[in-house]
Amino acid sequence: MRLRNKIGNITFPISFLNDKYFIIGVNNEFQLFDGSDVVGFKDTKIKETGFKKIKNKLYFFDEKKITQIDLETLNGKVFLEFQSDELWLLNDGFYLYANKTTERREYKFDYYSKVENRILWSAIDKLELTNLSNKFLIFSNLNRTIYARYNIISGMKIWTLDFSENRINGNVLLIDNVLVFPTTNQDLIGIEIETGKELWRLPNCNLHHQQQPNTNYLVGLASNSFGDNFYQVIDPISGKKLIDKKFKDFFYETQPTLACITATHYYFISNVIGDGTGTKSERLTHLGCINLQTHEIEWIEKVGTTADRRSSFQKPEINGNKIYLLNGEQTLHIYELER
Amino acid sequence: MYDGSKVSSLNKTQILNLIENSTIPQTTINKYFPDLINPPKSKLIDLLDDEFNNIFKVINL
Numbered sequence: 001m002r003l004r005n006k007i008g009n010i011t012f013p014i015s016f017l018n019d020k021y022f023i024i025g026v027n028n029e030f031q032l033f034d035g036s037d038v039v040g041f042k043d044t045k046i047k048e049t050g051f052k053k054i055k056n057k058l059y060f061f062d063e064k065k066i067t068q069i070d071l072e073t074l075n076g077k078v079f080l081e082f083q084s085d086e087l088w089l090l091n092d093g094f095y096l097y098a099n100k101t102t103e104r105r106e107y108k109f110d111y112y113s114k115v116e117n118r119i120l121w122s123a124i125d126k127l128e129l130t131n132l133s134n135k136f137l138i139f140s141n142l143n144r145t146i147y148a149r150y151n152i153i154s155g156m157k158i159w160t161l162d163f164s165e166n167r168i169n170g171n172v173l174l175i176d177n178v179l180v181f182p183t184t185n186q187d188l189i190g191i192e193i194e195t196g197k198e199l200w201r202l203p204n205c206n207l208h209h210q211q212q213p214n215t216n217y218l219v220g221l222a223s224n225s226f227g228d229n230f231y232q233v234i235d236p237i238s239g240k241k242l243i244d245k246k247f248k249d250f251f252y253e254t255q256p257t258l259a260c261i262t263a264t265h266y267y268f269i270s271n272v273i274g275d276g277t278g279t280k281s282e283r284l285t286h287l288g289c290i291n292l293q294t295h296e297i298e299w300i301e302k303v304g305t306t307a308d309r310r311s312s313f314q315k316p317e318i319n320g321n322k323i324y325l326l327n328g329e330q331t332l333h334i335y336e337l338e339r
Numbered sequence: 340m341y342d343g344s345k346v347s348s349l350n351k352t353q354i355l356n357l358i359e360n361s362t363i364p365q366t367t368i369n370k371y372f373p374d375l376i377n378p379p380k381s382k383l384i385d386l387l388d389d390e391f392n393n394i395f396k397v398i399n400l
Contacts, residue, residue, distance in 0.1 A: 011364070011366075012365065012366055013366065025366075048365055049365055049377050050365070050369070050376050050377025050378070051376075051377075052376050061376065061377035088376070089376065105385065105389075128375065130374035130375065131374055131375060131376045132374060140374055142372075142382060142385055142386045142389060143386060143389055143390055144374070171373050172373070172374060
């Protein structure tokens, strides 16, 4: 692995868009990044807030405005300006105008069709639209104890799930037609998106996962510097653990939020390493690689030292033979993998 | 900016006001709302308001 370049003042971690581009935040502005250089957007300044990719277009959210950028031409235009308190974008054809009511945490939302240029239905609820699907209306409350699905045609609630007894802790994922909920008790619960029916429940699971490209499998390694570690591969369709193993003499601290994945390898960042006795640990950053065919560690290399938790390295990103590591000091390190 | 007062000497409203008047990076706010597209800071304040007693436990030593 060779260090090729370093770029400073990165205020938002890179997000992979397609074979060509990433989104990156530089000095609190979103920029387009081609993997080596910041190329920016044509004549368009984008404040660093939130964005959503739908088909080959990017939608950036400002306070009362959504800007659309075409990834083919890189031209930007105002997609929509709105007066409502919030706007929840389902996809480029449908969105919800949301206004707070006088009730605490309650919204009245109007489901709008751009093609028909009219509001199809309205509802009042204490839930908000999530980003889990561009096709289904999945809502949740702020503290993620309630999830619900609305029918797009009728505006009626199809199902509601209450997680207040076993709260959500980790990233909810939609894999095929299965919503995967990780809970504080370390259960993973598979819910059929159509019906809200529980399909399966697995105990003792990692809370975060990386989805292996070209498969539905969820992969995760969670470990501490004392030698405890859980490497799991889960099939969320059948609800089975395909791999559930522990690496011997492994004292690196990591979790699946500090990892990225390709079709063949899982790459993880560890910012702390122990000495095997369970008493000493050091703030040394390593990048490790697990082969997804053998499910064994292929290599681990030191990539830096960090004085404290705030300067730790964050989630890596990979594209082709380049791997991108951003640390808390806002410096992006670009490494080239030598295979 | 937080003026350095001890958190335990502030009440809930004061803490929420301090957070409301501070600058919080969008990446930090996003971490609390992984299911939302563009959560504004006000949602973080709402969440802290709702979950205050679960997050902070002020004890007198």
